[in-house]
Structure formats: structure tokens, C-alpha cells
Amino acid sequence: MLYYSGLTDRIGDVDQGDTVMDYLPAERDRGITITSAAITFHWRDHKINLIDTPGHADFTFEVIRSLRVLDGAVTILDGVAGVEAQTEKVWKQASEMEIPRIVYVNKMDRESAGFGRTVKEIVSKLNTQVAIINFPFFENGKVNSEGKFQGIVDVIEKKIIKWSEGSDGKNIQVLDITEYNEVALECEKARTALIETLTELDDNLVEHYLEIGSYMDVSPNEIKKALRKACLNKKIVPVLCGASFKNIGVQPLLEAVIDYLPSPIERPPPKAITLNQNKNAKKTATPYETQITIDPSNKNLTSALAFKVVHDNKKGMMVYVRVYSGTLHHNSIVLNSTTGKRERIMKLYQMHANLPIETTSIEAGNIGVIVGTKEIRTGDTIVAHGLKRDGVKSLSKAESHLQLHPIKIPPPVFFSSIDPLTLADTKNMEEALVVLLTEDPSLHVMYDEDSGQTMLSGMGELHLEIAKDRLVKDLKAKVEVGKIMVSYKETIIDSTKTCTQLATLSTQTDETGPSTATVSLLVEPADSDISLGAEIISRDNIYVSYPEHLPENFLIPSKDILRSVNRGIVPGIAKGGLKSHLPLHSLHVKVSNISIPPDITNPSAISLATRLAIEEALQSIKVESYCILEPIMDVKVMVAEEDVGTVVNDLSSNRRGSIISLKDSEDFFQENTNDINYRDLANSIYTPPDFTMYMSKHGDRARSSQSIIKAQVPLEQMIGYLNYLRSLTKGRGTFTMDFHSYQKAPTTVDFNR
Known part of the structure; x- marks a missing residue:
């Protein structure tokens, strides 16, 4: 495409390693x-x-x-x-x-x-x-x-x-x-x-x-x-x-x-949310937001979504953006409405793969790169007045809080330990990890206080392997990466016996003397009976429900009170459960009471009280009431008909898998569709004859008799599965897997390995 359009003077070859787009x-x-x-x-x-x-x-x-x-x-x-x-x-x-x-x-x-x-x-x-x-x-x-x-x-x-x-x-x-x-x-x-x-x-x-x-x-x-x-x-x-x-x-x-x-x-106008200007709205988190659409022809409002961040050794952070309305100008000031911070765009580029070409503006409908900003991350929304260099001052309140729908980040399921080679390499490792996670938010870093190890988690074995190469070869981090492991979690069971104690703790600030903020809460397992009013605040299925009546404090808005409660819960559960100190998963935190004296003006007092309360609640639960959860994957294995028995037996007998269905590959995709029978449609439509098929009888046979095995298998059993599957099926088998859920792991599983 690039050659015929005149952009390049040669055709790249994947086998020769000289392609334009695959430049790493x-x-x-x-x-x-x-x-x-x-x-x-x-x-x-x-x-x-x-x-x-x-x-x-x-x-x-x-x-x-x-x-x-x-x-x-x-x-x-x-x-x-x-x-x-x-x-x-x-x-x-x-x-x-x-x-x-x-x-x-x-x-x-x-x-x-x-x-x-x-x-x-x-x-x-x-x-x-x-x-x-x-x-x-x-x-x-x-x-x-x-x-x-x-x-x-x-x-x-x-x-x-x-x-x-x-x-x-x-x-x-x-x-x-x-x-x-x-x-x-x-x-x-x-x-x-x-x-x-x-x-x-x-x-x-x-x-x-x-x-x-x-x-x-x-x-x-x-x-x-x-x-x-x-x-x-x-x-x-x-x-x-x-x-x-x-x-x-x-x-x-x-x-x-x-x-x-x-x-x-x-294309349909992009959807966004902004603050609800209705003064009679209830004092809860969601009523402050309202759904809107962005008019691409509105030149008075510049709106863009940051969808990718890349670190360049010379230019620093390069933020890829899609502009949905208005125009981004170089050397202009914009607002990151996700964080509420102003940013100056020093330069703008159009990308030629890894080669940036400087430009003065990026108009609506185009993709470009921003250089010079400090804190814009993947999924952030950028807004400005479309016709002014300092486009922040002229924004209305609704425009300054406008946020395009964020990009969903799938949860990581594999992890490996990562340690500096020497103590002096720690700072370099931490800086490299910041760059790596900014570029790829589907990676996640967690520090284990008990073992002193840093854990890097990702979407799969190859994902972590590439992340390791990026750290060592590109970012020059002197680290040692451990073997790939599975991301286990911990939760509590049987809340009627273990979580009857309410945790009520107080905190006071230096400014207010004896005044204290008090938070009462209850921790229980998150199940299907969680009320619709509960808010999920973590990828680990941590839900929070708030008291019906929030305290009246004229100096701290209701939305800031709720935000402070959430900020206290996240670090409060960070230490993990008592059984193994693994990350906690599937918990419901019921906040029953929040008390804030009128003279407390700092919402951090609420966060501190919440953190102390949830730590006490978790400590009060008996160790035997915690259990280990393992990730279960939805696995689809596509194999030739003669290999079905061997693969099914391996999944069910050797890998603790549960076989959900076994179908011909043509039947498999008929589930959950509309009234059209696409298999009948495929058989009835015109297609030209395939006379090239004469060249390979083996290929024809293998392609015409394929089956799909659908199973749910513990992730721990799927490590290295691709090579094993190929050996079972003479190289013809393929599979995909998606995260399904966390389920209770058998006691025989070694989650430390």
C-alpha cells in the first residue's frame, strides 16, 4: 500500500526483516x-x-x-x-x-x-x-x-x-x-x-x-x-x-x-460523558454524569482521545491521539479532562511508522502524535477551545469535564518476578517499569512486601517475554526476570461466620485538634446478590456500597467524600489476605456510616479512616475463612476430526479441564446470533469454484473436517500448551483462550511456584 501510494520507494518483506510498519x-x-x-x-x-x-x-x-x-x-x-x-x-x-x-x-x-x-x-x-x-x-x-x-x-x-x-x-x-x-x-x-x-x-x-x-x-x-x-x-x-x-x-x-x-x-458521533448541571441532582457519584455526543463539525471545541503512548529516547513521551472535533495546534495549551490538568503541546507529528514528520496542526478525523506533555496517558481525553492557542480558559464547565469513553483494559493473568541485579540498579529498574507501563497499560506491576519481590503481570507468555526484552534491550534495565507464573488471588468465604464485626475507627488531623472522622464498614464476599447501587472500583471485583445518607459538610462536596472512601479502600486491601497475602478479589465493602465533623476540611481524613477500618475488618476474619482463587480460562481448540479424542482426553484428564461443547467448526459459530441461519446461508450463496484445491489433498482433507472443542481450563494448566498441542496434532491444532472467571482452587495447587 505504501509503495503504490508513493510514500515509500521499495516494498518491504517480513522474511527479510525490512518492513516499514514492523520496525521493532x-x-x-x-x-x-x-x-x-x-x-x-x-x-x-x-x-x-x-x-x-x-x-x-x-x-x-x-x-x-x-x-x-x-x-x-x-x-x-x-x-x-x-x-x-x-x-x-x-x-x-x-x-x-x-x-x-x-x-x-x-x-x-x-x-x-x-x-x-x-x-x-x-x-x-x-x-x-x-x-x-x-x-x-x-x-x-x-x-x-x-x-x-x-x-x-x-x-x-x-x-x-x-x-x-x-x-x-x-x-x-x-x-x-x-x-x-x-x-x-x-x-x-x-x-x-x-x-x-x-x-x-x-x-x-x-x-x-x-x-x-x-x-x-x-x-x-x-x-x-x-x-x-x-x-x-x-x-x-x-x-x-x-x-x-x-x-x-x-x-x-x-x-x-x-x-x-x-x-x-x-461514522456515528462519538459518545462522551460530562458533569450534570442539574442542581437538584442527588448527592451520589453517578447523577453528576450525563451522556452526550460530540459533533465532529464543531470547530469551537477540540476533543481528542489518547489511545497510545510510546517513549522515545530523544523526544520523550509521544502520545498518539485521534482528534474527534476541532483542531489541535502545536505550541498550544489544552486540558486533560481525565486528570483536570493543563498541558502544553510543544510539537505535533504525523507518524510514518517509527519516523515522525512534524506538522503544525491535526484536524478532526485524523491521527497524530503529541510531544511535550507530561502526564497524558492511554484513555485520557484532551479538550480545548478549537480556535485559540490557550484553549482552556474559554471552555465551559461542561466542556472542561467532558470525557470520551475510556479504552477497556483486559485484566492480566500471567506474571513473573523481576529483580534488579544489584541494589544500585533498583532506581533504573523502577524508572524503566514506569515507561513500560505507560506504554502498555495491559501490563501491571505489584510489589510483594513479604518477599520483597516486584511482580510484572501481563496477558500471556509471549507478552511477558516481549516486555522482558523491552526492559533489558531497549530501556537498558539491569534486571533478572523469573519464570512465568499464574496470577492467583485470595478471597473470603462464609461471611455470616467471619464478617459479623463492624470496623469503626477514627482519625484526626493536626489542623483540627480533637475532631475526628469516623467510618464504619463491613467486608463480605461479592456475589450475585450485590445490589445495583454497589460501585466497582477495581479490576479485582472490589465493590463498594455507601450509606443512604451522606454527612453534610459544606467544605467537602458529596462526590469528594465518596471518592475519598474509595481512595482509602484500595490501599486498605493492598496487603492481601491473611492466608497467603495474595491480592484480594471479589469483595463487597458495605460502608454503613460516615461521620465528619464540620471543622474537618481535608478529605484525606476520610481516606485514612476508611483504610484503617478495612484493615481492622480484614484482620478480624479467621485465617481458615480465606481461600485461594485461580484464573479459569474459556478455551477454544480447533483440531482435525481424527485428533479430537486425543485432545479432549488431555484437557479433561491431564489439565483439570471441563469440556463445555464439541462441535463441527461450521456449527460452532451459530450460537447467540439472530434469526439468520448463517450456515444455511453459506451453503446457498454463490462462490466461484476452488480449482486450486487440487494441489494438496492433505490440505483439503484437514481443512474440511475440523472440529472445535470448547472447554474451561485452569490457566496454570495452559502454560506452554501451544507447543504440546502441536505435538499432539502434527502441527495442525490451534487454540485461543479468554479469561472467564476466578474460581476456588483445589488445595493441591501450588500457587507459590
């Missing part, structure tokens, strides 16, 4: 994408902001935060492997964010590539309607030829586009489809199926067809108009094909991005 040494060494990279280029008088995201499950947060700021997505599938297990997971994430998509079926030059088979899998597994806008063309112009893949048949324009073998992809021939009878016949079938599908979704195309009376004579512009409308409404997914390694099919994909994916103004 670890990415080039491993041949995979680890971190998302942004770049801006032009095609057909349009500006395209491209973000290249990873495909590995361990780096799912990179995908989540990229999808959060995108308007459209291109899903690249392997023409041999088809729709793989991880594809379904990322597709679901894009569906939740309502992002229009197109699909590019790559590697059509490979043995056993099946375009038609992959299209049917898109329908049956990803639960969507498709529109085939081009299909493979082989040498000699024979649909059933055993020749090489040479180009594509453009269904809409009724043309053949052929690329010269061994070229850089710029040498293109456009052939008349009537010269090849078999191809013309197949194109007519594809065009008929395409128009019939679109007429079910667009009345204007129906009227146009009735005027013309022939599928082959329907105007390409009318087809594109109807297809664009259906794609933007998420009713259909255009499908293209190509062979990127042979430089075939990339230009039509770029055309499809322009023709079918939305511009920023065609």
Missing part, C-alpha cells in the same frame, strides 16, 4: 507484529490513516485500543487457513465497536488456497453477509486451469486485471472479459448474486435494475453506491482476493477502502 527489532526477528503502528498516506485524492495491528492473542490490547479510534477495518485472511480461531475473536471486538469492515483473502498463490471455501467460512463462522467484488483469475484464462494465479476478475466493472509475473505490481494489464468465455460466465454468476443480495437491502438499486432489466448492464456506479451504503450500515462485508507476496491485488484493495469504508463524518 523483536518484530523483525520473530516475523510478527507486536505493537500497533500508525502511518498516513494518500490514495485517489483521499487521506488514509492506517494502523497496522498485531494478530497474536497475547497482544489483544493493541487491537482493542486501535479499534477504539478507527472508522473502518480491513480483515486479512489466509486463503489456505481460512477463518482461524483468533480471527473470530478480533471480528467480535470490531462488531462490538460497530466498525464497518472489508475482507481481503490473501495468499491465493499458495497450494490448497480456497477462495470460495474461505468466503463460505466468513459467512458461517463470522455471521455476516458477504459481497464478492472480485475473484481469482488464473493463467490461460481458464476457470478450472491448473495454472498460476495471475490476477483478479472485477465483478462490478466486468474486467480482468492481470499482473505481470515477478514484477513489483505496477505492471498491470486490463483485459476484456469477453475474450475468455468461462471467466465471463463465472463473472455473470457472481454479478447476479451480488446484485440480488444488494437489492434486498437497497430500494434504489431495485428501481435501477427494473429500468435496465439485465444484471450485466446494471451501472457500476449504482452497484458501488448500494454496496457502500450497506457496508456503512454493517449489513454486508465486501470480499476481495490477492497474493500480497506476489504483489497481486493490492491496488483493488486500496480502491475498496476508498469506495466502501467510511470517512470520519460518516
Whole structure:
């Protein structure tokens, strides 16, 4: 894409390690994408902001935060492997964010590539309607030829586009489809199926067809108009094909991005929250917030979301932002409405992967980088008056509290110890960890006071391995990283016997003399009966419910009282439970009473009283009433039919797994969908014949008889599972896993290892 748009003068190669977007040494060494990279280029008088995201499950947060700021997505599938297990997971994430998509079926030059088979899998597994806008063309112009893949048949324009073998992809021939009878016949079938599908979704195309009376004579512009409308409404997914390694099919994909994916103004207005200005609102946390939408055309309000932070040795922290309204200017002052702090933007850049290109402004709909700020982090909202250099003073109260919906951070499940090589290396290690966690919030650091060890937790084995490489090789931290372990938690059980004592403690400030703040609370297990009024304040399922009537203190607002209570609870539970001092999980803190004398003006007194109260409550619980929790994962294993018995036996007998279901891969994705039976739809839709399948009978057999095993397995049993699965299935098995819940661990589990 970058080469054909004129942005680069060469085509990168993953195998050679000289790609533009995969620029990290670890990415080039491993041949995979680890971190998302942004770049801006032009095609057909349009500006395209491209973000290249990873495909590995361990780096799912990179995908989540990229999808959060995108308007459209291109899903690249392997023409041999088809729709793989991880594809379904990322597709679901894009569906939740309502992002229009197109699909590019790559590697059509490979043995056993099946375009038609992959299209049917898109329908049956990803639960969507498709529109085939081009299909493979082989040498000699024979649909059933055993020749090489040479180009594509453009269904809409009724043309053949052929690329010269061994070229850089710029040498293109456009052939008349009537010269090849078999191809013309197949194109007519594809065009008929395409128009019939679109007429079910667009009345204007129906009227146009009735005027013309022939599928082959329907105007390409009318087809594109109807297809664009259906794609933007998420009713259909255009499908293209190509062979990127042979430089075939990339230009039509770029055309499809322009023709079918939305511009920023065609997307629904972004949602945000701001303070409720209703003076009669109740004195609780939530009534102060109200949902609003941001008008992208509002030039008087600049709003942007920080979705990624990268540390540069020369430029410092580089904050990637998506601007939703107004314009960001260099050397201007903005407000981080998440923290309430003013920030000065020293410089602005557009990114060319890892090469920043300086610019004076970033307008609405674009992605850029801010340099010079100190405390902007991933998920923070930036606001300013759109027309002024000091855009903070002119903001209204509602605008200064405006916050775009934050980016969800999945909880880490693996961890390993990390220690400085010498005592003198401690400061360097701590500074490097701050940078690492700022860049990747899905990593988490915890300090164990009893052992004196620092624990680094992440999304998976490869995630932690890459984090270690980043610490040692890039950030030059002199550390020793321990082996990967599972993140166990601790909770309490049987609250009727263990938590009957209320903890009531007082604290006094130096300024107020004998005046004291008093907090009474009860700690109990968090279960399904938690009232809707309880507020979750931690990723470890720590819930808080407050007394019905809050104390009246004219110097401390009600929202600050509640915020101070939460600030006291978090450090109060940080020491963990009495049994093993593991992090506490699934607790419900019932605050029954808060007493604040009128002369107390510092809300920190409330935080201190809360922390002391919860520490006493936890100490009063008997040690035997604590239990260890282990993370349980939802595991989906995709294997050939003949390997099902071996894998099921291993999961249930050797790994303490519970088998939830065992289905044919075509049936698996029919759960929890609407009334459309996508498997029946996949069997009935038109797809071109897959004559490339003759090349590999083994590949055809393996791909046509796959099953999916769904199980719930303790995470501790899944460490190193990929290599073991491959040995069981002769390299053909794959799996994905997502966090399900924490459950009570058997007493035989060694949570210290």
C-alpha cells in the first residue's frame, strides 16, 4: 500500500526483516507484529490513516485500543487457513465497536488456497453477509486451469486485471472479459448474486435494475453506491482476493477502502460523558454524569482521545491521539479532562511508522502524535477551545469535564518476578517499569512486601517475554526476570461466620485538634446478590456500597467524600489476605456510616479512616475463612476430526479441564446470533469454484473436517500448551483462550511456584 501510494520507494518483506510498519527489532526477528503502528498516506485524492495491528492473542490490547479510534477495518485472511480461531475473536471486538469492515483473502498463490471455501467460512463462522467484488483469475484464462494465479476478475466493472509475473505490481494489464468465455460466465454468476443480495437491502438499486432489466448492464456506479451504503450500515462485508507476496491485488484493495469504508463524518458521533448541571441532582457519584455526543463539525471545541503512548529516547513521551472535533495546534495549551490538568503541546507529528514528520496542526478525523506533555496517558481525553492557542480558559464547565469513553483494559493473568541485579540498579529498574507501563497499560506491576519481590503481570507468555526484552534491550534495565507464573488471588468465604464485626475507627488531623472522622464498614464476599447501587472500583471485583445518607459538610462536596472512601479502600486491601497475602478479589465493602465533623476540611481524613477500618475488618476474619482463587480460562481448540479424542482426553484428564461443547467448526459459530441461519446461508450463496484445491489433498482433507472443542481450563494448566498441542496434532491444532472467571482452587495447587 505504501509503495503504490508513493510514500515509500521499495516494498518491504517480513522474511527479510525490512518492513516499514514492523520496525521493532523483536518484530523483525520473530516475523510478527507486536505493537500497533500508525502511518498516513494518500490514495485517489483521499487521506488514509492506517494502523497496522498485531494478530497474536497475547497482544489483544493493541487491537482493542486501535479499534477504539478507527472508522473502518480491513480483515486479512489466509486463503489456505481460512477463518482461524483468533480471527473470530478480533471480528467480535470490531462488531462490538460497530466498525464497518472489508475482507481481503490473501495468499491465493499458495497450494490448497480456497477462495470460495474461505468466503463460505466468513459467512458461517463470522455471521455476516458477504459481497464478492472480485475473484481469482488464473493463467490461460481458464476457470478450472491448473495454472498460476495471475490476477483478479472485477465483478462490478466486468474486467480482468492481470499482473505481470515477478514484477513489483505496477505492471498491470486490463483485459476484456469477453475474450475468455468461462471467466465471463463465472463473472455473470457472481454479478447476479451480488446484485440480488444488494437489492434486498437497497430500494434504489431495485428501481435501477427494473429500468435496465439485465444484471450485466446494471451501472457500476449504482452497484458501488448500494454496496457502500450497506457496508456503512454493517449489513454486508465486501470480499476481495490477492497474493500480497506476489504483489497481486493490492491496488483493488486500496480502491475498496476508498469506495466502501467510511470517512470520519460518516461514522456515528462519538459518545462522551460530562458533569450534570442539574442542581437538584442527588448527592451520589453517578447523577453528576450525563451522556452526550460530540459533533465532529464543531470547530469551537477540540476533543481528542489518547489511545497510545510510546517513549522515545530523544523526544520523550509521544502520545498518539485521534482528534474527534476541532483542531489541535502545536505550541498550544489544552486540558486533560481525565486528570483536570493543563498541558502544553510543544510539537505535533504525523507518524510514518517509527519516523515522525512534524506538522503544525491535526484536524478532526485524523491521527497524530503529541510531544511535550507530561502526564497524558492511554484513555485520557484532551479538550480545548478549537480556535485559540490557550484553549482552556474559554471552555465551559461542561466542556472542561467532558470525557470520551475510556479504552477497556483486559485484566492480566500471567506474571513473573523481576529483580534488579544489584541494589544500585533498583532506581533504573523502577524508572524503566514506569515507561513500560505507560506504554502498555495491559501490563501491571505489584510489589510483594513479604518477599520483597516486584511482580510484572501481563496477558500471556509471549507478552511477558516481549516486555522482558523491552526492559533489558531497549530501556537498558539491569534486571533478572523469573519464570512465568499464574496470577492467583485470595478471597473470603462464609461471611455470616467471619464478617459479623463492624470496623469503626477514627482519625484526626493536626489542623483540627480533637475532631475526628469516623467510618464504619463491613467486608463480605461479592456475589450475585450485590445490589445495583454497589460501585466497582477495581479490576479485582472490589465493590463498594455507601450509606443512604451522606454527612453534610459544606467544605467537602458529596462526590469528594465518596471518592475519598474509595481512595482509602484500595490501599486498605493492598496487603492481601491473611492466608497467603495474595491480592484480594471479589469483595463487597458495605460502608454503613460516615461521620465528619464540620471543622474537618481535608478529605484525606476520610481516606485514612476508611483504610484503617478495612484493615481492622480484614484482620478480624479467621485465617481458615480465606481461600485461594485461580484464573479459569474459556478455551477454544480447533483440531482435525481424527485428533479430537486425543485432545479432549488431555484437557479433561491431564489439565483439570471441563469440556463445555464439541462441535463441527461450521456449527460452532451459530450460537447467540439472530434469526439468520448463517450456515444455511453459506451453503446457498454463490462462490466461484476452488480449482486450486487440487494441489494438496492433505490440505483439503484437514481443512474440511475440523472440529472445535470448547472447554474451561485452569490457566496454570495452559502454560506452554501451544507447543504440546502441536505435538499432539502434527502441527495442525490451534487454540485461543479468554479469561472467564476466578474460581476456588483445589488445595493441591501450588500457587507459590
